[in-house]
Every structure is written in structure tokens, then in C-alpha cells.
Amino acid sequence: MKLYGYWRSSAAYRVRIALNLKQLDCEHESVHLVKDGGQQHSEAYKSLNPMELVPTLVDGDFTLNQSMAILDYLDAKYPQTPLLPNTLEDNAKAKALAFDIACDIHPLNNLRVLQYITGPLGQSDEAKVAWYHHWIDTGFKSLEKKLAVTAGTYCYGDNVSWADICLVPQVYNAERFNVDMSQYPIIQAITERCRALPAFHQAAPEQQPDAV
Amino acid sequence: MKLYGYWRSSAAYRVRIALNLKQLDCEHESVHLVKDGGQQHSEAYKSLNPMELVPTLVDGDFTLNQSMAILDYLDAKYPQTPLLPNTLEDNAKAKALAFDIACDIHPLNNLRVLQYITGPLGQSDEAKVAWYHHWIDTGFKSLEKKLAVTAGTYCYGDNVSWADICLVPQVYNAERFNVDMSQYPIIQAITERCRALPAFHQAAPEQQPDAV
Incomplete structure (x- = not known):
């Protein structure tokens, strides 16, 4: 798994916490939100995430943006340490x-x-x-x-x-x-x-x- | 079921669509977002939803705010006409x-x-x-x-x-x-x-x- 994020991004921070709670190995790729006018606007990143925001999770050949959708996906795919109550x-x-x-x-x-x-x-x-x-x-x-x-x-x-x-x-x-x-x-x-x-x-x- | 909403609120509109797709009967109570300085700030409404925003769904003795949480709840509790793909x-x-x-x-x-x-x-x-x-x-x-x-x-x-x-x-x-x-x-x-x-x-x- 690979997470495109940025150290100060609140949304990327959410996903990092979830990955850690579930003890999932994940490579982290930094997308600098300020340098070069914002690397999230680069052609390479835009092709991965047209919203031009972080984070983006790549899990095998599956690519997903939006931190809340990623939390949901991680919880469904990796049910160890559930991140929500069960009722x-x-x-x-x-x-x-x-x-x-x-x-x-x-x-x-x-x-x-x-x-x-x-x-x-x-x-x-x-x-x-x-x-x-x-x-x-x-x-x-x-x-x-x-x-x-x-x-x-x-x-x-x-x-x-x-x-x-x-x-x-x-x-x-x-x-x-x-x-x-x-x-x-x-x-x-x-x-x-x-x-x-x-x-x-x-x-x-x-x-x-x-x-x- | 009772939905506190406002005709022009996008978030309340989302919930209305979901209720209709699932053919659920629901009473609608208007919370006027402009009149009286915004009725969402009234003491009565604040006690129902401290965020002072619409919508709020009341289903029996269960009260829930946040339109995206409400969509999720409706889909889980009333699975007819699912609102998401199943893979x-x-x-x-x-x-x-x-x-x-x-x-x-x-x-x-x-x-x-x-x-x-x-x-x-x-x-x-x-x-x-x-x-x-x-x-x-x-x-x-x-x-x-x-x-x-x-x-x-x-x-x-x-x-x-x-x-x-x-x-x-x-x-x-x-x-x-x-x-x-x-x-x-x-x-x-x-x-x-x-x-x-x-x-x-x-x-x-x-x-x-x-x-x-």
C-alpha cells in the first residue's frame, strides 16, 4: 500500500492514524502542498487524483481519494481493530x-x-x-x-x-x-x-x- | 420518522432524495435558516442538534445529524433500494x-x-x-x-x-x-x-x- 500525503495535511493525518491502528504496512509518498506552486497540481499527481488534493491511497491496483472514503475502505477490507462501534x-x-x-x-x-x-x-x-x-x-x-x-x-x-x-x-x-x-x-x-x-x-x- | 430541514439546504435535500428512493414515510419540519436570525440557533433546535445546522433525522427515539451519516444509517437500517454499489x-x-x-x-x-x-x-x-x-x-x-x-x-x-x-x-x-x-x-x-x-x-x- 502507498499513501500520497503531506505531513501537515489533516486529511492525510487521519489516514495515517487509521493505518497505524490497524498495523498496516504502508509506503508514504510526500506531495508538497506549497513547493513548486503545490505538487498536488502536477500532471503526474492529477492523473492519480483529479481533485488535486491529498491524501490518495493506492492499494495494489486500486486507487482511492477522500480520507473519509479511505477510512471506510480500510475498515471494510482490513477489519482488525474496528474503527467504529458495531451497533x-x-x-x-x-x-x-x-x-x-x-x-x-x-x-x-x-x-x-x-x-x-x-x-x-x-x-x-x-x-x-x-x-x-x-x-x-x-x-x-x-x-x-x-x-x-x-x-x-x-x-x-x-x-x-x-x-x-x-x-x-x-x-x-x-x-x-x-x-x-x-x-x-x-x-x-x-x-x-x-x-x-x-x-x-x-x-x-x-x-x-x-x-x- | 421526522426530518428537520429547510427547502434550500443542500444537505437536507440529500436526505429527502434518499428517503424517497427508499420509499420511507417521513414527516418534514421546516427550520427556517434566515427568519428570526436563523431558527437553527433557537434553544429548542440546539437541544436537538448542538451543531445548529440542518438536517436532523429523528427515527423513533434515535436522533442523528450530519447528512452523510444519515445516508449511511438509512442504508443500513432500511436496505431496500441500496444507495451504494455492493462490491x-x-x-x-x-x-x-x-x-x-x-x-x-x-x-x-x-x-x-x-x-x-x-x-x-x-x-x-x-x-x-x-x-x-x-x-x-x-x-x-x-x-x-x-x-x-x-x-x-x-x-x-x-x-x-x-x-x-x-x-x-x-x-x-x-x-x-x-x-x-x-x-x-x-x-x-x-x-x-x-x-x-x-x-x-x-x-x-x-x-x-x-x-x-
Whole structure:
């Protein structure tokens, strides 16, 4: 298996955590999102993933993009260490938490969006950071309320799930932008417990060979 | 079953299509996203869905948010008319197309984001429309390339899937912003074929009782 990713990409980080939890061997290929105007826009990468985003997983002759589809595929193909609860309702609730992050928080704060804010929209760095904080704050405040009901050791009960796999990269990202995480004590506590697990630790951006 | 939604919400529209395809009876409750400063922010709705977004599905005593988690739940609980291919690889590919839209196109263009562009960022309506067109164009151009490989009658082969359920509401939205859909002939043709199906037609915004 080969994962095309980038050390700081939250979406690639999710997949790295899942691969580690399932103890799957995987080669990592770095796609530098900034160098050369963004290597994700190269002809070679575009032919692999026309969305021009990371990650892309290649498993034998099968190629798949979208981190959430990749999590799902890995869980179906490699069922060891399931990444979701096994009852219908719990499964759905854990997924909803993951999508709260993957659909309603992360897309607003990734690199290409922040570049558009300071580029074509001509906004200051200050306005860009305010934008970032606004969406994190909106999302994390709501998430904190949901986690007050669903969390045990992790986001949904006492087993790691997609929700944690999405949460930890989002918190890493928020910390880069100096979000005061003490405002979100449940999120903070879950993140710390996840980070203590080798699968999460080894997937962290600063552990990757392409980290700067 | 009861669906809290809004006629123009793309995410609620997805769920309406799925309910219709599965011929499930469902009561619809309108949450007006503009009136009263947005009814999704009311105390009553917040207690149902702390994310303060639509849709929310209530099925007996089970409450679920996030349209993609709801599609998944409906498919697992009510397996009639499956909404995904049944082989592992095809299933994953169809989901990836759906997430291309749900994670990388739609979140950048929904109401609260456009409100922030003209509100706190102080941008003109013209800049807001340029923002909208930029993300639609980026996403649809890439999607058109993927569909050139995967599409049959619908986005993924000849059966309706999550990809179509996400595509048609996104195209509806793009048309509202006067995107020239003739630039994307495959997307346009698939959309027309979907719209000819009663399940899609009856789920359309203008068919809803809360449509203005």
C-alpha cells in the first residue's frame, strides 16, 4: 500500500492514524502542498487524483481519494481493530461526530481556503486568523456539547473511532493557529488520551519524514 | 420518522432524495435558516442538534445529524433500494465521489459561509459571487474528469448512488448562482437523468411546503 500525503495535511493525518491502528504496512509518498506552486497540481499527481488534493491511497491496483472514503475502505477490507462501534445506532452517532469535523470544520480552514482569503479576497493576515478562529470556535463549541453526552475515554465511549481520528488532526491544526484549547476541556482531554497511543503519536505531523 | 430541514439546504435535500428512493414515510419540519436570525440557533433546535445546522433525522427515539451519516444509517437500517454499489471497491469509489462534493465543494458555499464573506470580511456581493464560482469551478472541473471514467447512466455506473444524491443538490445550488452548467456536460447530463426520477423530483426545493 502507498499513501500520497503531506505531513501537515489533516486529511492525510487521519489516514495515517487509521493505518497505524490497524498495523498496516504502508509506503508514504510526500506531495508538497506549497513547493513548486503545490505538487498536488502536477500532471503526474492529477492523473492519480483529479481533485488535486491529498491524501490518495493506492492499494495494489486500486486507487482511492477522500480520507473519509479511505477510512471506510480500510475498515471494510482490513477489519482488525474496528474503527467504529458495531451497533447501528452507535456506529451512526460516531460517524456523525467525525463528519461534524470533516464536513463542517476542516474544509473552511485548509490551506487553499486560507490562501484565497489573503489572495483574491485581499484580506490581512489578521482577518485570516479571525476567520480561522471563528470556524474553529463555532465548531468546537458545538462539538464540546455533543461530547459531553457521548464521550468516555474517547469521543464516543471507550473505544477509538473515526471521531477521534478526525479530532486529533483538527486540534493539531487549531494549536498551530494559537487557539486556546482550554476553552474546550473535553476535546482537550480526549486529544491528550489519544496522543498517548502509539498509533496517534507515530502519525503526528512532526514524526513524518517530510516534516520541516 | 421526522426530518428537520429547510427547502434550500443542500444537505437536507440529500436526505429527502434518499428517503424517497427508499420509499420511507417521513414527516418534514421546516427550520427556517434566515427568519428570526436563523431558527437553527433557537434553544429548542440546539437541544436537538448542538451543531445548529440542518438536517436532523429523528427515527423513533434515535436522533442523528450530519447528512452523510444519515445516508449511511438509512442504508443500513432500511436496505431496500441500496444507495451504494455492493462490491468493496465500487462502494468506496462511489463514496469518494460523494465526499468530493460533501467535503470539498459544498462546505465552502453554504449560507453561513457566504454570510461571513459579506459580513465580517466586508466583501462586496460581487466578491462573494466570485468566491462561490471559484469553488464550484475548481470542484466541478475535477469532478467532470472523474465522472468521465466512472459514469454510466449516473455518477457511478448505471445505478443511483450517494454520488448522485450529493450532486443534484450541488447543481441546484450552482444554478442559483448562475453557474454556466454547459461547461460540465457530464455533470449536466447526469443531473437531467436524475431529475427525471420521481424520488429526485419530489425532493427538489421548489416542491417543499416551506419553499418561498
